[in-house]
Amino acid sequence: MTDPRPINPMLKMVLEIGPVALFFIAFLRLKERSFTIAGTEYEGFIIATAIFIPVILVTTAILWKLTGKLSKMQVFTAVLVTVMGGLTVWLNDDRFFKMKPTMIYLLFGILLGFGLLRGQSYLRMVLEEVMPLEHEGWMILTRRFTAFFFGLAVANEVIWRNFSDEVWVSFKTFGLPVAMFAFFMFQSGLMRRYGIDGEDEGDQS
Template sequence: MENKTPTPPKKPSNFWIDFGPLLVFFGAFQYFKRSQPEQAMLWAAGIFAVVAVIALLIGWLKYKHISKMLIFSTVIIVLTAALAIFSGNKTIFYMKPTVINILFGFAVIGGIFIKKNVIKIMMGEAIELPDARWDTLAMRWGLFFFAMAALNEYIWRTQSEDFWATFKVFGFLPITFIFTLTQIPFIQKHGKMRTE
């Protein structure tokens, strides 16, 4: 009798769970700025937080699994949105991407030194690399997160509120995607992508 190893279920595509709330945030901001330009960001932040929590619950109910990164991001969204709304200080919400990216940067680079490579944990099922190369890849991602934090700080401090809201939704994601693509030659040179 043939022994068959059960095939693990494929990981779900979480695009709408991850980025749906961002699109709702952008739509809400565009809607409210027409009638309440001074309060539009705070209204949009509140809606963003509510939708982020709903998306988290949908993800759990549908897939019975939620990434720790998504849980962490949702907690930060809710906290910064609540603080911004109750204090009336939009700066708190502007700094949310800064805080998240700095914490991710420290987590990724710190993981190298405690032998808990976060990037390997996240991507190890799809990529084969020697441990030393995993550390290099993690260092690159850590520095990228710090760069994204600095970019967010520059944008919200120097550009208009409307520009920041647009860039938050349609700028950070393409930059992250492009950075990911730039790492493929390194992976191909020192390892390989898993096909199974």
């Protein structure tokens, strides 16, 4: 397996975060408007979703072109955005797009939970190169991630079903990234306790 080609970190961040930021801006500008296309009336949320789909496909393709590699998460996200966003636009029903984060986090939680039942940490397979830990550390972190993903899925369902579109879009754009960042920050103690430095890892091989 070839390693991904290096890419400017700022460009990478723009390509990864840009589509979500554009969706947020488009929603703010279009949320009070409606558009009639081919005899069907669409709210601003639907139009913002229709804009988001090609943008994330283009940025994902650019990332692949520049780096020569995409993570499974990037591919899965692009596919799910296309499917759920496409259903949202086709059926003129925003519920499909709002359920997308729920499906993503449920899938991650189920996969990690399945690995735990087998006594394995699937999280380790993804993050071991950048975050080497002892086996027990990986198992603890995986249990925490599993609970965290299920919690995010529940939070997304509660918010989109009970609050306004503005609240949900703000939650998706800002709340989810902040929650993920805070979660990682709270794992610093575990990293220090179970972390493996390069020398120790070499001795164990």
